[in-house]
Amino acid sequence: MTKLTLEALRKLRAAKQDEMARREADGSSGTILIGMGTCGIAAGARETFDAFVRALAEHPTLKRVAIRQTGCMGLCYAEPTVEIAMPGMPTVLYGRVKADVVPQIVEEHLLKGRLVNDRIFDKPAVDLMKPRKS
Amino acid sequence: MHPTLTEHLLDLVQNAMDAGATFVEVSVAEEEGTITVTVSDNGRGMTKAERQKALDPFQSGGRKHPARRVGLGLPFFLQMVEQVGGHFDLRSEPGVGTSILASYRADHPDAPPVGEWPEGVVQAMALSDQAEMVFRRTRGDRVFTIRRSELAEALGGLADAEALDLARRYVRERHEEFLGKG
Numbered sequence: 001m002t003k004l005t006l007e008a009l010r011k012l013r014a015a016k017q018d019e020m021a022r023r024e025a026d027g028s029s030g031t032i033l034i035g036m037g038t039c040g041i042a043a044g045a046r047e048t049f050d051a052f053v054r055a056l057a058e059h060p061t062l063k064r065v066a067i068r069q070t071g072c073m074g075l076c077y078a079e080p081t082v083e084i085a086m087p088g089m090p091t092v093l094y095g096r097v098k099a100d101v102v103p104q105i106v107e108e109h110l111l112k113g114r115l116v117n118d119r120i121f122d123k124p125a126v127d128l129m130k131p132r133k134s
Numbered sequence: 135m136h137p138t139l140t141e142h143l144l145d146l147v148q149n150a151m152d153a154g155a156t157f158v159e160v161s162v163a164e165e166e167g168t169i170t171v172t173v174s175d176n177g178r179g180m181t182k183a184e185r186q187k188a189l190d191p192f193q194s195g196g197r198k199h200p201a202r203r204v205g206l207g208l209p210f211f212l213q214m215v216e217q218v219g220g221h222f223d224l225r226s227e228p229g230v231g232t233s234i235l236a237s238y239r240a241d242h243p244d245a246p247p248v249g250e251w252p253e254g255v256v257q258a259m260a261l262s263d264q265a266e267m268v269f270r271r272t273r274g275d276r277v278f279t280i281r282r283s284e285l286a287e288a289l290g291g292l293a294d295a296e297a298l299d300l301a302r303r304y305v306r307e308r309h310e311e312f313l314g315k316g
Contacts, residue, residue: 003307004300004303004304004307006284006285006288006304007288009285009288009289009300009301009304010288010289012300013288013289013290013296013297013300014290029294036144036148036257037145037148038136038145038206038207038210041136041141041144041145042136046141046144046250046253046254046257049257049260050253050257050302052295053256053295053298053299053302054299055295056295056296057295057296057298057299057300058299059295062295063294063295063296064294064295064296065294065295066293066294066295067260067293067294067295067298068260068261068293069257069260069261070261071148071152
């Protein structure tokens, strides 16, 4: 295999710039936010993160979806938690998304535009919604 | 308790970002059977009282979750270091930043393995669009350094799945070279 240098990375991406610009223009990208606080990491969020990266990176219509990580989203009991914001769909917080659930979410939510109802946790914890002044 | 050092370091980088850092440097150095870990940032820093609270698992910074009373990242790391009979130091100054330093014997039976370093590096980079992050491993006179800015420049950003996957593959290759497997 060819050695993957920084220069090789530059060329790989440059070759796709036109295609990337078109995709951004038509708004077909989205964002996946993975909770990776101590609780998320303990529940397997690192494997979930890698599963999303691998599943989307090679997919012609999904490789421009942004993947971010964040701290605890307030649902430690339902980790790993994943918030998905895709154009034309409501922003959804899924819980208990271990790596083996990722293919189902990619197939249903990202590709077919259908919510995976039995994984939805729609309310963040109270302290995220209304910070108490204590 | 986290299974490997990389999980601890992810927690500590997240703390740095939560503290508003625009620069964080993580270093793991192995020399003559001793592992030395440092995590330094230029975040808002802590007073003496805040430093003590930061080591208490039943306290958190209180900015992200104002009503929460649990914060485990730093206490877990301290617990690990104490468990292996290591040395731990937390230096912090308001307005300047925070440095965490730990060292312990690599051959202690409870010393955690480094873990999946390349994946950890890329996962940490997905925490922030702007901050510079430097990840360094040293083994004797061999040094392996990855800078977020270099990867982001080469890939035109590190936000999307394709860029993150290419970054992961690149870091993994360089890391295997560092380990002598390349």
